Amino acid sequence: QDPRTGKQLTRVPQSGAGDGGRKRRRKVVGYDLQISVPKSVSVLYALGSTDLRVAIQSAHRRAFLRVLRYIETEGLIITRTGARSARHEPASETVASLYTHILSRDLDPQLHTHAVLLNICVRPDGKIGAIDNHRLKQHGGAIAALHRCELAYILREELGLEVVRDGRNFKLPIVPDAVARLLSKRRIAIEDDAHAAGINTAADRKRAQMISNKTRADKIKGLSLADLTRDWARQARETGFDHVSAFAEVEAR
Numbered sequence: 001q002d003p004r005t006g007k008q009l010t011r012v013p014q015s016g017a018g019d020g021g022r023k024r025r026r027k028v029v030g031y032d033l034q035i036s037v038p039k040s041v042s043v044l045y046a047l048g049s050t051d052l053r054v055a056i057q058s059a060h061r062r063a064f065l066r067v068l069r070y071i072e073t074e075g076l077i078i079t080r081t082g083a084r085s086a087r088h089e090p091a092s093e094t095v096a097s098l099y100t101h102i103l104s105r106d107l108d109p110q111l112h113t114h115a116v117l118l119n120i121c122v123r124p125d126g127k128i129g130a131i132d133n134h135r136l137k138q139h140g141g142a143i144a145a146l147h148r149c150e151l152a153y154i155l156r157e158e159l160g161l162e163v164v165r166d167g168r169n170f171k172l173p174i175v176p177d178a179v180a181r182l183l184s185k186r187r188i189a190i191e192d193d194a195h196a197a198g199i200n201t202a203a204d205r206k207r208a209q210m211i212s213n214k215t216r217a218d219k220i221k222g223l224s225l226a227d228l229t230r231d232w233a234r235q236a237r238e239t240g241f242d243h244v245s246a247f248a249e250v251e252a253r
Contacts, residue, residue: 030119031133033096035064035147036112038166039184040175041155045102046109046183046232047243049251055159057100057111063150064098064113067143076136079121079129091121091131106185107223109232160253174246178239183232 037045037060045056071077075090095118104110123129136143145168152170155161163170171180236243 040172042109059154093122
């Protein structure tokens, strides 16, 4: 519905038999663009003070908004127009909601944001239409890389953190690799299943995503952030890592 007038803009048909007994396809109501920060950044966020958490989440949000501006200026959200919807044009106006989460499904720290794009837009001719996410998917690698670059720059220049390259990603040396891996249970589970199936998750992103979907457990509810933080700190200490001392210099800035 139009938020100003309440006018119905599109219909969402129910799945099942349609006219003539043909099965109707359920309409796609939106698309989810998700970006996570590197695990070492999530660990620093999880074990840091309230002020440090605010600073890291702000850096992540600013990097994410930079991604959204890139998507808009490059015309990556398109709509189909013309006869048989054969012409592709950038959408003039779109709608998205942002949701930031701090946990993986295995209750490890994982700071990430979803941009839920509604499958509706204003076309260049002013009419209402659906969006096509094909170009957005084609540029998925560039979108993720832009977020990493923007986030790394902010963490280095504004928070004074050392940032080093880690393959396609980056990491913060202030967080030991052993701690980052210990708090990566979801990633380890995906990699173990992929290895058993002979899949290289770095080279075959599509099949890796299929394994991620297949191994996805139900979300666990009822635990407080304070309880989780204490448990993360306990796990870190068991590796010999004292996060209070290690993060003291960063906290003092």
